Amino acid sequence: MSLRKPIALLLVAGALAVTSVAIAANAPAASGGTAATATLPANADLIKIEGVTELDGADIVRGKRMFSQQGGNCISCHGWDGDGTGKNPRSEGAAALLRESGLDAAGFIEIISCGIPGTPMPxxxxxxxxxxxxxxxxxxDFEAGQEPDKGKSIxxxxxxxxxxxxxxxxxxxxxATYEDCAAWFEASAEKSCAGFKK
Ligand code: HEC
Structure with missing residues (x-):
């Protein structure tokens, strides 16, 4: 079971100049109802990724799946909770602590799409x-052997x-807390999240 609800990705720019997309999400009321908002900056048109500014809905449940092994397998380097401690030897424990990332939506989209050349981020x-x-x-444009790493296609x-x-x-x-861990691992929480219990 997931506590997250699909969020609305609202197109706020005019029809001719589609340069801004706002993501607004409300946490479940039980956890305080904090709202998170993020807006693609005006230079979003620099991101030449088809469809990005045309979408009118973003699905967090689906996004969670993309973060997991069944999707982009981000967890192998970043860890299920984004703490930068996945087990993939290519990341050498150096994957970014995503909880502390200062990126905005456009920044995430660009880095996930394009990786960070010269680092293990594919x-x-x-x-x-x-x-x-x-x-x-x-x-x-890259020297032989220095080409960016390719991750799973998304x-x-x-x-x-x-x-x-x-x-x-x-x-x-x-x-992350035990509750976060249990929400991620669901059925296997008892076993996978044992380390969180005192
Ligand atoms: C092979 C290991 C590996 C995989 C797989 C991987 N990453 Fe990364 N990622 C890294 C490393 C290492 C960095 C830090 C690069 C640097 O700046 O030195 C990074 C950096 C990032 C950053 C930049 C964070 C910031 O604030 O600068 C984002 C965002 C990110 N990764 C998201 C993802 C997502 C989402 C996925 C899955 C689709 C993913 N990564 C898959 C290794 C990986």
């Missing part, structure tokens, strides 16, 4: 570096769903 847009949609670069709308999940469920949150 790109997830299957067309990245085939054309110049990412940082204006193509694979041939479609543009799922990158938005994933961003919505991270911004509402990970970013700005304190260190």
């Amino acid at each position: 790109y997830h847009d299957s067309q990245a570096y085939k054309d110049d949609r990412c940082y204006g670069m193509v694979a041939a 479609k543009a709308n799922d990158i938005v769903n994933l961003t919505a999940y991270i911004m509402t469920s990970i970013q700005g949150k304190p260190a």
